[in-house]
Amino acid sequence: MTQTHSLQKKNSRTGRTALWVGGSAVVFFLIAILVNQTPLKETSLRLFFGRSALNFTLRAAVPLILGALSGILCERSGIVNIGIEGMMLAGAFGAFVVKVATTALPLPLSLFLATLAALAIGGAMAFILAVLSIRYKVNQIISGTVIITLAAGLTTYLFNPDWVSKGKFSNITIPLLVKIPVIGEVLFNNGLLTYLTLLLVVVTQIMLFRSRWGLRTRAIGEHPRAADTMGINVNRMRYINTVIGGMLAGLAGAFLVLEAVGQFKEGMTAGRGFISLAAMIFGNWTPVGAFGAALLFGYTQALQNEFLLAGVTAVPRHFISMLPYVVTIVVVAGFVGRSRPPAAEGQVYESEM
Amino acid sequence: MEESVLEVRDITKQFPGVLANDHVNLQLHKGEILALLGENGAGKSTLMNIVYGLYHPDSGEIYLNGECVTVSSPRDAIARGVGMVHQHFQLVEPMTVTENIILGSEVMRNAVLLNIDAARQQVDDLSREYGLEVDPDAIIEDLPVGVQQRVEIIKALYRHAKILILDEPTAVLTPQEIEDLFRVMRRLVEQGHSIIFITHKLKEVLAVAHRIVVMRNGGVVGEALPAESTEGSLASMMVGREVILKVPKGAAHPGEPVLDVSSLEVTDARGTKVVNNVSFQVRAGEILGVAGVQGNGQTELVEALTGLTRIGGGRITLGGQDLSGGTPRAFTEQGSGHIPENRHRYGMVAPYPISENLVLNQYYKAPFARGWGIRDYPAIDKHAQRLVELFDVRTPGVSTAGGSLSGGNQQKMVVARELGRQLSLLVAAQPTRGVDVGSIEFIHSQIVKQRDAGVAVLLVSAELDEIMALSDRIIVMYKGAIIGEVNAAEATREQLGLLMAGVHPTA
Structure with missing residues (x-):
């Protein structure tokens, strides 16, 4: 009796959270539709709910979503990946170099090769992290920091400001769906990598909770010994997950260079890897949760942008520029105690056999 | 002659500074509950961890159903029909009962996705068959330890274990839960399983075991039948001298x-x-x-x-x-x-x-x-x-x-x-x-x-x-x-x- 009772309590608690989040999202979009479709659009509400704010939100969120997915894959299997920032930066640089080198090729092929390069470089950086953390048992915060430093140093050293990349992923409009007021215009008129990211959220969510790989991943991140005695090769899975995670971080870099900006700049990830980690924690290590958190952080960046563009002067612009970071700190500080990381995260696993 | 499903011969295992097992011999018969009795450090757990493939013996042989085998890992032991319930449960706390049971031998819908419904059905069937009541969808950390232990037993049965090793299974249970466990153990042996029950509690041994083997200082010091033993006789065998089981204690004189x-x-x-x-x-x-x-x-x-x-x-x-x-x-x-x-x-x-x-x-x-x-x-x-x-x-x-x-x-x-x-x-x-x-x-x-x-x-x-x-x-x-x-x-x-x-x- 008592067990079912506590279970119900738990379910109703998560249920209530979901209701809350879903409810506020619905209200948000209703307001957004009203603001964009009615004479309200001339008011200052436009700053908060205008189409451009929403578009910017999604664009700012994409690298955060990919970064958070990267973190989820690694940490769910027990490897702390603080090096996402570095993998992203290296991926961005790799994409840029290959894009510049293949300018002669048709644009789609060139973009495809550049994306592959970003995946490969992100994966390679993650492999270094995995080898340091698993094979050489280096503290995982240290090995992550190594990755960040390595990426920052190498990309700065190798970067040639004379290189120019031409062309990027252009928006693909999905017919019919795009006609949905506001939401359709925001969601269904994007570049390929944005669609891919949205798809990856759904795929990772399903894989993590419905597939054999997901079951085993969650088990080795929580209780590797239990998984080991049931015949699961803990460290091999950790290698695989970390490398796939690195590829996702690399993809985030590719997005920045090939879809958002079109060029590479030194240090262009600007802390996005760290904000991704915040989104992962805020989203309680679930892809859908991290997606929501990344949208929230993206929205704060959009607001910052809208305020600056509109020339809001009531508040000094420096404070406006702080907005995304302040929100990140507040949210993470408030949630860090409440969300629950995988129990075996950051711990070296040594089989006794 | 009773059929022996498991036999260890002359097992020796040396740890740094300790001779944990010293030429140990042991037989487990089909359909019996064998109590392995001994104090902490007597070598019971070491011996069972050897049988389960967690440790490798320095010398000696293990026979399963009459065949000499090398058990190199728990996976190996499981594949040969040996299951072990450890004192510290090997369960993933935030996952469900079903997920824990199928982990490593999943029921699949296709090459990628799990078939949780079919798995739940299997868990349910096993739990009914052996009277191991448990909700397949419950999260492990919400369950009392007694139920968690049932999950561990089902986990072994799901992998077709015929020999079950229970390491100090009663340490964390209430007296009623202990009764429940004994009921399950009796039912298991009726259905042809064999059980090794590691413990240092004398009452329990007398209540449930068919045969008792006593270990001390890494060796087997004796064998007994419950009908012919008392708590006192077993305790003396275990410790190697007369033991006062009852604490001498006069009446209390409570003050302020x-x-x-x-x-x-x-x-x-x-x-x-x-x-x-x-x-x-x-x-x-x-x-x-x-x-x-x-x-x-x-x-x-x-x-x-x-x-x-x-x-x-x-x-x-x-x-x-x-x-x-x-x-x-x-x-x-x-x-x-x-x-x-x-x-x-x-x-x-x-x-x-x-x-x-x-x-x-x-x-x-x-x-x-x-x-x-x-x-x-x-x-x-x-x-x-x-x-x-x-x-x-x-x-x-x-x-x-x-x-x-x-x-x-x-x-x-x-x-x-x-x-x-x-x-x-x-x-x-x-x-x-x-x-x-x-x-x-x-x-x-x-x-x-x-x-x-x-x-x-x-x-x-x-x-x-x-x-x-x-x-x-x-x-x-x-x-x-x-x-x-x-x-x-x-x-x-x-x-x-x-x-x-x-x-x-x-x-």
């Missing part, structure tokens, strides 16, 4: 209340009230036993009463002084001694020498401190010499690291430090956990001696026998609250067991 706890509350990190409105008194010269299944707030109660955790409400008065929210040192200064349930975490500093471990509660005072942060080491050593002798800590010397002692001697060291000064209150939590029978005898007699000297004793233990043997009064904790109080002289196991399971006497 020393510890007064009123409406105490403790809230954990998740916001749950783990100690809920608890009030009681302990008087000078009496032992108040706190019974309960582990995890019902006893740990937090003790932490509150020793200043190790912040209290959420209520009052703690010790010797007339309000110590609510006091630091551990405030409690110590007020004459409270604490034998912690987890000696490695709270009771000792393993790399420190015994001498320093013995002054952890008084090192800052004369005669051990000389001012300016300087210790008086000759005084510390002298103090240690005296306590080591008085409390029978077996060690080469007082400069030996505390952590290098055996479990029983470590515990005696902790007891020596806490009882080695004038006390008004003694809080003893699981004072004999992981300790050999000889040391248990000694520690029990020391606790009674403190009582007779007029100390108020609060004894918290998950071992019902210990509670019943030592206490003058017994309170039972269930879900953070006191569910009942009984006079120790009139208490029965059944009565306490029901209280421990949350069945209120009036209901």
